[in-house]
Amino acid sequence: MALDSKVPKGPIADKWTNYKNHIDLVNPANKRNIDVIVVGTGLAGGSAAATLAELGYNVKAFAYQDSPRRAHSIAAQGGINAAKNYQGDGDSTYRLFYDTVKGGDYRAREANVYRLAEVSANIIDQCVAQGVPFARDYGGLLDNRSFGGVLVSRTFYAKGQTGQQLLLGAYSAMNRQIGRGKIQMYNRHEMMDVVLVDGKARGIITRNLVTGEIERHSAHAVVIATGGYGNVFFLSTNAMGSNVSASWKIHKKGAYFANPCYTQIHPTCIPVSGDHQSKLTLMSESLRNDGRIWVPAKLEDAQAIREGKKKPTDLSEEERDYYLERRYPAFGNLVPRDVASRAAKERCDAGFGVNATGEAVYLDFADAIKRYGREQALIHGDHNPSAEKVDKLGKEVVKAKYGNLFQMYDKIVDEDPYNTPMMIYPAVHYTMGGTWVDYNLMTTIPGCYCIGEANFSDHGANRLGASALMQGLADGYFVLPYTIGDYLSKDIRTGKISTDLPEFEEAEKSVKEQINFFVNNNGSKSVDHFHKRLGKIMWDKVGMARNAKGLTEAMTEIKALREEFWKDVKVPGSADTYNEELAKAGRVADFLELGELFAKDALVREESCGGHFREESAETEGPQEGEAKRDDVNFAFVSAWEYKGEPADAVLHKEQLEFNDIELKTRSYK
Amino acid sequence: MNLKLKIWRQNGANDAGKMVDYSISNVSPDMSFLEMLDVLNEQIINEGGEPVAFDHDCREGICGMCSLFINGEAHGPDRGITTCQLHMRKFKDGDTIYIEPFRAKAFPVIKDLVVDRGAFDRIQHQGGFISVNTSGNTQDANSLPISKHAADEAMDAATCIGCGACVATCKNSSAMLFVGAKVSQYALLPQGQVEAADRVRNMVAQMDAEGFGNCTNTGACEVECPKGISLDNIARMNRELFKTMI
Numbered sequence: 001m002a003l004d005s006k007v008p009k010g011p012i013a014d015k016w017t018n019y020k021n022h023i024d025l026v027n028p029a030n031k032r033n034i035d036v037i038v039v040g041t042g043l044a045g046g047s048a049a050a051t052l053a054e055l056g057y058n059v060k061a062f063a064y065q066d067s068p069r070r071a072h073s074i075a076a077q078g079g080i081n082a083a084k085n086y087q088g089d090g091d092s093t094y095r096l097f098y099d100t101v102k103g104g105d106y107r108a109r110e111a112n113v114y115r116l117a118e119v120s121a122n123i124i125d126q127c128v129a130q131g132v133p134f135a136r137d138y139g140g141l142l143d144n145r146s147f148g149g150v151l152v153s154r155t156f157y158a159k160g161q162t163g164q165q166l167l168l169g170a171y172s173a174m175n176r177q178i179g180r181g182k183i184q185m186y187n188r189h190e191m192m193d194v195v196l197v198d199g200k201a202r203g204i205i206t207r208n209l210v211t212g213e214i215e216r217h218s219a220h221a222v223v224i225a226t227g228g229y230g231n232v233f234f235l236s237t238n239a240m241g242s243n244v245s246a247s248w249k250i251h252k253k254g255a256y257f258a259n260p261c262y263t264q265i266h267p268t269c270i271p272v273s274g275d276h277q278s279k280l281t282l283m284s285e286s287l288r289n290d291g292r293i294w295v296p297a298k299l300e301d302a303q304a305i306r307e308g309k310k311k312p313t314d315l316s317e318e319e320r321d322y323y324l325e326r327r328y329p330a331f332g333n334l335v336p337r338d339v340a341s342r343a344a345k346e347r348c349d350a351g352f353g354v355n356a357t358g359e360a361v362y363l364d365f366a367d368a369i370k371r372y373g374r375e376q377a378l379i380h381g382d383h384n385p386s387a388e389k390v391d392k393l394g395k396e397v398v399k400a401k402y403g404n405l406f407q408m409y410d411k412i413v414d415e416d417p418y419n420t421p422m423m424i425y426p427a428v429h430y431t432m433g434g435t436w437v438d439y440n441l442m443t444t445i446p447g448c449y450c451i452g453e454a455n456f457s458d459h460g461a462n463r464l465g466a467s468a469l470m471q472g473l474a475d476g477y478f479v480l481p482y483t484i485g486d487y488l489s490k491d492i493r494t495g496k497i498s499t500d501l502p503e504f505e506e507a508e509k510s511v512k513e514q515i516n517f518f519v520n521n522n523g524s525k526s527v528d529h530f531h532k533r534l535g536k537i538m539w540d541k542v543g544m545a546r547n548a549k550g551l552t553e554a555m556t557e558i559k560a561l562r563e564e565f566w567k568d569v570k571v572p573g574s575a576d577t578y579n580e581e582l583a584k585a586g587r588v589a590d591f592l593e594l595g596e597l598f599a600k601d602a603l604v605r606e607e608s609c610g611g612h613f614r615e616e617s618a619e620t621e622g623p624q625e626g627e628a629k630r631d632d633v634n635f636a637f638v639s640a641w642e643y644k645g646e647p648a649d650a651v652l653h654k655e656q657l658e659f660n661d662i663e664l665k666t667r668s669y670k
Numbered sequence: 671m672n673l674k675l676k677i678w679r680q681n682g683a684n685d686a687g688k689m690v691d692y693s694i695s696n697v698s699p700d701m702s703f704l705e706m707l708d709v710l711n712e713q714i715i716n717e718g719g720e721p722v723a724f725d726h727d728c729r730e731g732i733c734g735m736c737s738l739f740i741n742g743e744a745h746g747p748d749r750g751i752t753t754c755q756l757h758m759r760k761f762k763d764g765d766t767i768y769i770e771p772f773r774a775k776a777f778p779v780i781k782d783l784v785v786d787r788g789a790f791d792r793i794q795h796q797g798g799f800i801s802v803n804t805s806g807n808t809q810d811a812n813s814l815p816i817s818k819h820a821a822d823e824a825m826d827a828a829t830c831i832g833c834g835a836c837v838a839t840c841k842n843s844s845a846m847l848f849v850g851a852k853v854s855q856y857a858l859l860p861q862g863q864v865e866a867a868d869r870v871r872n873m874v875a876q877m878d879a880e881g882f883g884n885c886t887n888t889g890a891c892e893v894e895c896p897k898g899i900s901l902d903n904i905a906r907m908n909r910e911l912f913k914t915m916i
């Protein structure tokens with residue numbers, strides 16, 4: 001099958017409007033006869049479910065948590081971008097579009113990104129109307145801050161809990177529709193498979209996680225909004241239940257999987273402290289607005305700090321290496337995430353790490369506290385404040401801005417970040433890859449859509465901060481509701497889809513077989529045992545920097561681990577009750593396949609770009625020495641993998657990327 | 671550290687349930703409480719038993735999924751945090767720790783330490799929203815200035831994570847802190863005014879229908895709330911409700 005992105009013709013600025021003017025609509029009376037399944041109720045799924053119900057479709061929504069309000073989107077801390085130009089600092093749709101394409105290292109689809117930038121301003125209006133309490137300034141207007149990779153202040157935020165507030169907004173819109181009976185919400189339900197009838201997505205098989213019941217649900221279209229797959233690394237900033245299963249199940253039935261190797265490693269996470277660790281905690285990137293990142297300039301100081309003989313506060317300004325400010329003077333501490341992450345790894349690999357394991361750098365607020373303190377003293381009319389007063393006032397400002405993050409750090413590390421610099425290290429965070437979708441957000445399975453982090457479309461090889469929330473809500477509130485209507489307009493005479501069709505029967509049977517296998521396998525090792533081993537292979541060989549040798553080894557090792565898993569996994573308990581181990585087993589089984597495809601994709605891509613750094617492809621000279629080297633001649637494409645059984649046998653399809661409105665340039669943040 | 675654990679095991683809503691003793695060794699003070707339970711579960715699985723069921727997801731104090739009554743306190747001995755943010759350094763070598771589910775009539779036990787907090791959702795279905803179309807045809811966000819103070823206060827109320835600690839810790843199993851927080855968020859914002867009367871009436875009616883008790887101003891909820899939601903929100907909810915009666 002040739003990949004058709006279905007990008008509309010015409011100038012980029014008019015594409016979306018023209019498209020909307022020419023698609024087929026479904027009349028309100030007919031919408032009542034059409035069912036849509038939405039799997040996942042995070043920002044993407046929640047906003048989509050609410051909007052589709054609002055439009056009049058019958059929506060069935062599914063989530064594995066006990067309430068839509070707990071979807072992983074809740075954890076997003078920093079903020080959401082929108083080209084509002086409230087600050088008058090030169091922002092525009094074009095600039096947001098440009099920053100996002102450049103930030104993604106020119107591996108995103110132009111038309112999608114432009115549309116995202118175009119609808120971004122609408123998102124803020126929508127959320128404010130829903131009662132999302134964004135930060136305000138003293139004049140009562142919305143406040144902004146800036147994020148990595150950009151030079152304007154376009155990020156809207158609600159303290160360090162922006163994701164929470166946006167999700168509660170979408171959740172409230174869902175509540176309204178649930179109350180009216182337009183959305184049927186299935187909490188604690190996991191999608192186990194998709195059902196195709198005549199090649200079209202017509203339903204799903206689910207497992208009720210409380211009773212173990214296997215259920216059939218039919219609809220005219222299926223929307224997958226199940227988030228990212230960072231948990232393939234075991235340790236990540238994702239929620240414990242985040243998984244790839246729904247995406248993987250549709251992949252196995254014909255949806256192409258795009259760019260699996262593009263993983264964002266976030267630079268500001270709390271470092272690993274030991275083997276017991278179950279997850280890594282992100283410290284919002286907004287901290288980089290005020291925090292300065294450094295390591296000791298001298299190896300012996302780094303060593304003394306690691307051994308506890310020196311404290312960071314013992315080192316003078318000259319004894320510190322503010323390596324981001326040194327290497328990237330234009331962007332300094334605000335370089336994009338991939339750049340900041342690699343720079344931290346580079347310093348730690350060179351022996352300058354500051355925690356016991358040598359895998360941490362400092363994020364220091366001392367200067368910010370002084371700067372804010374002096375400013376506050378002036379505002380209070382004190383032109384000659386004492387050092388203590390400056391310190392106190394400054395800490396108050398920092399507390400108002402980042403208080404909950406500082407508290408979170410203190411709880412985990414048991415150190416007060418107001419008085420000693422935080423330690424941070426990169427961790428797996430966000431996956432830019434995902435199900436391949438066209439401009440309509442439809443996968444290669446007709447009638448099966450994919451939105452939010454689960455698809456691949458808008459971020460290219462790297463994602464700038466505050467743009468995932470934007471994409472999730474743009475997809476759910478403003479894009480999918482139009483594009484799916486065009487598809488459903490052909491279905492107004494179809495009538496209810498029966499769940500007695502043989503396709504449902506068959507899908508249910510294979511789901512039950514897998515479950516029975518797990519509970520009867522009587523192996524000797526727990527599910528987590530395999531997940532941790534997979535995570536280690538992924539981090540060591542498919543992590544922040546990759547090379548052909550490591551990737552080839554990883555593919556073999558993952559395959560062997562998968563075989564061992566199917567022989568030796570032990571799943572206690574039964575199939576017909578609440579059984580967390582059983583649910584995990586299914587998820588890890590899918591990760592064990594995805595992991596191998598992930599390595600294969602990374603192996604094929606013999607260039608460095610964004611979240612994919614191939615050691616063989618680095619600049620060897622000139623001002624960019626040591627930086628990632630992209631290869632636009634050979635690799636300006638999206639890799640879309642077709643399932644053929646074993647992940648190693650997957651077939652590569654290329655969607656050639658066209659850049660008509662942005663010139664491909666070396667990405668420099670110097 | 672070596673610890674003794676006394677954990678509530680219950681097979682389902684209709685099972686009687688009982689406390690079961692476990693012991694665990696080599697607990698590091700840097701572990702979170704849930705990581706300690708992970709280690710215990712690994713141990714139980716390896717010994718051929720069934721692991722202890724407990725709810726959790728984000729493990730960073732924001733999703734509201736984790737629960738647990740630890741030594742008689744919701745979310746354990748520390749203040750202002752959820753169970754996933756509780757670290758083992760709060761305990762001593764040789765301690766005995768009691769672990770129970772959040773108990774309340776409106777929160778039936780699903781299994782072991784997992785309870786059903788669906789009642790919170792059902793209250794929200796009755797008015798936990800502003801009736802605005804999601805079409806995006808809304809007015810410009812800055813056309814309605816909101817004072818920083820009001821926005822901050824609404825934000826404080828909106829930080830509730832719906833964990834249910836307030837209910838579990840209240841001797842009347844009252845959900846008023848939770849409902850008060852939601853009512854307050856909208857009561858403080860101009861957008862929420864038009865349907866304020868219906869909202870509070872309907873939400874309070876559903877809260878009663880779910881079997882939550884009444885508030886007797888004990889204040890335990892505020893003490894145990896991981897997000898510092900204050901009793902003022904209950905007062906505001908009551909005021910909003912009285913307003914609908916006059």
Ligand SMILES: Cc1cc2nc3c(=O)[nH]c(=O)nc-3n(C[C@H](O)[C@H](O)[C@H](O)COP(=O)(O)OP(=O)(O)OC[C@H]3O[C@@H](n4cnc5c(N)ncnc54)[C@H](O)[C@@H]3O)c2cc1C
Nearest residue numbers: 040041042043044064073078079191227452453466468469
């Ligand atoms: C700690 C953290 C901080 C972040 N901060 C920011 C930020 O400041 N700004 C920003 O823009 N982005 C941020 N991000 C990224 C952003 O939060 C996510 O990319 C985004 O929220 C994903 O939304 P989603 O709707 O696609 O998926 P999710 O919110 O992950 O929702 C997934 C949904 O799918 C359901 N689900 C999953 N699998 C199944 C299944 N098999 N069956 C049934 N249901 C299933 C879940 O129950 C859930 O409802 C952050 C991410 C993290 C981890």
Ligand code: SF4
Nearest residue numbers: 830831833834836895
């Ligand atoms: S009010 Fe506090 S204790 Fe109650 S549900 Fe909300 S966050 Fe939890």
Ligand code: FES
Nearest residue numbers: 727729734736754
């Ligand atoms: S697991 Fe999310 S709040 Fe504890």
